[in-house]
Amino acid sequence: MKRRHFVTGAGAMLAGGVLSGCGGGEQPAAGGDQPKMKTEYRWKMVTTWPKDFPGLGTGANLLASLINQMSGGRIHVKVYGAKELVPAFEVFDAVAGGTAELGHGAAYYWKGKSGAAQFFSAVPFGLNALEMNGWLYHGGGMELWEELYEPFGLIPMAAGNTGVQMGGWFNREINTLEDLQGLKMRIPGLGGEVLRRAGGTPVSLPGGEIFTSLQSGTIDATEWVGPYNDLAFGLYKVAKYYYYPGWHEPGTTLECIVNREAFDRLPPDLQAIVRSAAAQANQSMLAEYTAKNNAALHTLLNDHQVELRRFPDEVLARLRELSDQVVAEIADKDPTSRRIYEAFRGYRDQVIAWHDISERAFLNARAGG
Numbered sequence: 001m002k003r004r005h006f007v008t009g010a011g012a013m014l015a016g017g018v019l020s021g022c023g024g025g026e027q028p029a030a031g032g033d034q035p036k037m038k039t040e041y042r043w044k045m046v047t048t049w050p051k052d053f054p055g056l057g058t059g060a061n062l063l064a065s066l067i068n069q070m071s072g073g074r075i076h077v078k079v080y081g082a083k084e085l086v087p088a089f090e091v092f093d094a095v096a097g098g099t100a101e102l103g104h105g106a107a108y109y110w111k112g113k114s115g116a117a118q119f120f121s122a123v124p125f126g127l128n129a130l131e132m133n134g135w136l137y138h139g140g141g142m143e144l145w146e147e148l149y150e151p152f153g154l155i156p157m158a159a160g161n162t163g164v165q166m167g168g169w170f171n172r173e174i175n176t177l178e179d180l181q182g183l184k185m186r187i188p189g190l191g192g193e194v195l196r197r198a199g200g201t202p203v204s205l206p207g208g209e210i211f212t213s214l215q216s217g218t219i220d221a222t223e224w225v226g227p228y229n230d231l232a233f234g235l236y237k238v239a240k241y242y243y244y245p246g247w248h249e250p251g252t253t254l255e256c257i258v259n260r261e262a263f264d265r266l267p268p269d270l271q272a273i274v275r276s277a278a279a280q281a282n283q284s285m286l287a288e289y290t291a292k293n294n295a296a297l298h299t300l301l302n303d304h305q306v307e308l309r310r311f312p313d314e315v316l317a318r319l320r321e322l323s324d325q326v327v328a329e330i331a332d333k334d335p336t337s338r339r340i341y342e343a344f345r346g347y348r349d350q351v352i353a354w355h356d357i358s359e360r361a362f363l364n365a366r367a368g369g
């Protein structure tokens with residue numbers, strides 16, 4: 001059975017995804033009997049973003065082009081925007097099932113598979129970008145993420161980070177906890193659940209419907225990403241106040257998911273190239289968001305006279321308390337989720353102590369505070 005399965009798999013592999021051609025100076029492909037065979041892998045990447053969407057879609061494009069370039073064309077990745085091959089929220093299943101070899105999205109979209117997936121994208125009052133990368137690459141996070149996706153036949157890789165997001169756009173001032181009562185806000189995921197427990201009404205809307213919903217008063221507030229993406233959406237035209245900080249998404253990691261069978265068919269040098277390209281894309285997106293958020297905030301404040309507001313301490317303290325409850329409840333689902341939660345929590349508590357006397361102390365000192 002096993003043998004037969006392998007043969008069938010190999011046949012399917014030749015039919016879709018892998019082409020062999022005779023190229024100069026290449027070693028024969030494993031099992032091939034013709035000399036100078038060059039294997040070319042034609043891979044599809046499905047994404048949860050609109051094609052070429054700034055930062056996120058272009059991050060997926062960068063990852064694909066890095067793989068194409070670094071492999072000298074031995075892997076050719078074609079990128080599909082959301083709905084071009086599969087809808088946004090079917091990316092995980094499409095890559096797990098082999099419809100595509102690669103996916104680009106964010107792990108919190110797959111909370112239906114496991115609530116613990118959310119630890120690998122963003123959780124309220126969780127880790128910022130620097131801390132996420134520390135946890136994933138050198139703090140044991142990556143191993144846990146791989147273990148979580150293993151039963152689905154997927155290999156996860158970090159492939160981008162937006163940095164700290166903004167709290168969002170509001171048409172109502174938030175001065176006390178009372179102001180959250182009945183607040184209709186577009187805020188998905190765990191952040192939405194926290195808002196609900198604080199008395200608000202979270203609404204889930206795709207990016208394309210945010211502007212008109214805020215304009216028509218269907219919602220009182222929305223979060224999206226940060227100045228770079230929010231400026232592009234024109235949200236300043238339909239909201240009075242721009243609140244910070246983005247307590248609900250402190251450093252969202254984007255992911256690359258790879259179909260394990262397809263990855264296992266690659267020779268070791270190409271496997272290393274896919275991993276290196278993801279690491280490079282991860283770094284590059286954070287740099288892009290840092291530079292472009294900075295420039296876009298300047299434009300919002302100076303050209304569009306946006307009113308910047310900080311959430312009051314009382315509000316942040318309550319949201320933090322509720323977030324701790326909501327996040328801890330993920331651990332109750334199953335033993336794997338508990339282990340991931342405890343590892344995350346242990347790392348977070350330690351890194352808070354370190355960053356208090358390093359990053360925070362430096363930023364305060366630089367600001368003269």
Ligand code: CA
Binds near residue numbers: 225
């Ligand atoms: Ca967001």
